[in-house]
Amino acid sequence: GRLTAFGxxxxxxxxxxxxxxxxxxxxxxxxLFGGLSERVRSRGRWLLSLDDALLEAPLAALRCKAGAExxxxxxxxxLTPLAxxxxxxxKDVSRRQSNLFLGVGDPVYxxxxxxxxxxxxxxxxxxxxxxxxxxxxxxxxxxRIACRWAGAGxxxxxLTGFDATPERxxxxxxxxxxxxxxxxxLVQEDSDSHGFVLMRSxxxxxxxxxxRRSSEMFLMFSLRPNGQTDxxxxxxxxxxxxxxxxxxxxxxxxxxxxxxxxxxLAGFFKSWIAAGASEVVGTLWSIPDDAxxxxxxxxxxxxxGEEPSAALREAQLALLAQGGWNSRPSFWGAWTTVGRN
Numbered sequence: 001g002r003l004t005a006f007g008x009x010x011x012x013x014x015x016x017x018x019x020x021x022x023x024x025x026x027x028x029x030x031x032l033f034g035g036l037s038e039r040v041r042s043r044g045r046w047l048l049s050l051d052d053a054l055l056e057a058p059l060a061a062l063r064c065k066a067g068a069e070x071x072x073x074x075x076x077x078x079l080t081p082l083a084x085x086x087x088x089x090x091k092d093v094s095r096r097q098s099n100l101f102l103g104v105g106d107p108v109y110x111x112x113x114x115x116x117x118x119x120x121x122x123x124x125x126x127x128x129x130x131x132x133x134x135x136x137x138x139x140x141x142x143x144r145i146a147c148r149w150a151g152a153g154x155x156x157x158x159l160t161g162f163d164a165t166p167e168r169x170x171x172x173x174x175x176x177x178x179x180x181x182x183x184x185x186l187v188q189e190d191s192d193s194h195g196f197v198l199m200r201s202x203x204x205x206x207x208x209x210x211x212r213r214s215s216e217m218f219l220m221f222s223l224r225p226n227g228q229t230d231x232x233x234x235x236x237x238x239x240x241x242x243x244x245x246x247x248x249x250x251x252x253x254x255x256x257x258x259x260x261x262x263x264x265l266a267g268f269f270k271s272w273i274a275a276g277a278s279e280v281v282g283t284l285w286s287i288p289d290d291a292x293x294x295x296x297x298x299x300x301x302x303x304x305g306e307e308p309s310a311a312l313r314e315a316q317l318a319l320l321a322q323g324g325w326n327s328r329p330s331f332w333g334a335w336t337t338v339g340r341n
Contacts, residue, residue: 002028003053010058011285013330025063029073033064045078045310047339055081056256056284058336060316061329072329074316080279080309080339098176099154101146105138105183107164107222115161116223132220137290138183141250144292145181145299154303164222166232170240179246179302180277184231185220186251186268217256217267219249237271246308247272247280250291254282255336269338279308279339287334293326294319294335309337 006024033041048059059081060074073079108115110131139160146156157175159168164184173180220231249255255269272280281298297318301311316332326332 002031003057007057007284010061010329010333013328022063025061026065026070029062029064032059032062033073043077045080048079048081050081058284058329058333060313060336061333072320074313075320078307078310078313080307080337082339098178099152100175100177101149101154101156101179101181102169102172102175102177103142103146103156103158103181103183104160104164104169104221105142105158105181106135106160107184107220108162109134109185109220109223111223111227132185132187135183135185138250141183141292141295142181145295148296148299149179149303162222162225166221166230166236169221169232173240173242176243177245179248179299180242181248181250182219182254183250186249186254187218187220219251219254219268234268234271237268238274240275242272242276244276244278246302247277249280249282250295252283252286255284255338273338273340277340279337281308281312281335281337283334284336285334287331288326290326293322294332309339312337 002024006028009024048054059079060072062073063070064073064076065071110116110133112131113134142158142160146158149156157172157177159165159172216233218231218233219237220229222230224230249268256267269280269282294315297315298311301314302308306314312335316335319326319332321327
């Protein structure tokens with residue numbers, strides 16, 4: 001209960017409740033890590049095998065003391081949660097095989113999109129009822145990253161608009177991209193009071209995206225020419241072979257899933273790891289579209305050979321230091337990573 005409450009208060013953080021949140025963050029940090037030996041506490045990198053509510057807690061935003069000063073936990077340690085403790089025994093996954101950046105974003109999500117030209121195809125009533133708001137900022141996000149990624153033999157391939165299909169994505173994986181960046185909606189068709197939903201045209205006012213823990217989520221790609229929705233499920237992702245790739249999902253709530261006691265979190269994080277990814281980055285709740293400041297630092301560090309968990313920490317610390325709206329844990333605390341080892 002405390003972890004859930006801490007996650008909620010961090011996500012909804014305001015200036016008014018920051019003092020209460022700090023006390024809660026200090027108390028939880030003492031409970032979780034206060035009993036560790038000085039030898040363990042002095043290590044810069046922590047590998048974390050997590051279970052239950054810990055899987056969705058923004059541990060980076062916990063508060064701890066180092067000497068007389070208080071810091072966020074992320075200021076003291078590189079935190080690398082593991083998809084499963086068993087991955088520590090897996091030494092057979094090869095490293096990344098190319099310098100290709102593969103990005104997917106700004107798909108065609110609705111019939112009002114100016115790019116929609118149905119031509120001779122008729123749209124069924126069922127297909128036309130399932131629509132999502134466009135994510136125009138994601139194209140700029142991908143192009144900005146690709147521009148910074150260029151150089152020293154590094155190439156990029158971007159799948160946007162109607163090119164953002166599972167077939168084209170699967171074909172692009174044959175080039176063994178070192179980085180896969182997915183700037184798309186994460187939704188589930190079935191809905192409940194806590195669920196991600198597809199926005200239906202006959203339900204005006206219904207939110208298009210809400211937080212959810214679910215066993216069957218979809219990373220949504222472009223509409224088909226006949227108007228039907230398309231995308232990837234966690235189970236379909238597990239069939240890919242991604243030797244050592246880094247996967248980044250910048251959509252809202254991409255780090256959520258279903259808890260499996262003793263086996264970790266069932267969702268996209270675990271599926272990408274099962275497919276061979278070395279590390280997966282995602283979010284624990286809905287965040288604003290503009291994450292360019294975080295990605296500038298993150299991908300700059302990745303280009304220089306930094307490990308993803310360390311690169312994410314550097315990006316979070318950079319935001320924390322610069323001030324402004326995205327320096328608060330309600331933004332940078334949403335980002336988390338899961339590693340193979």
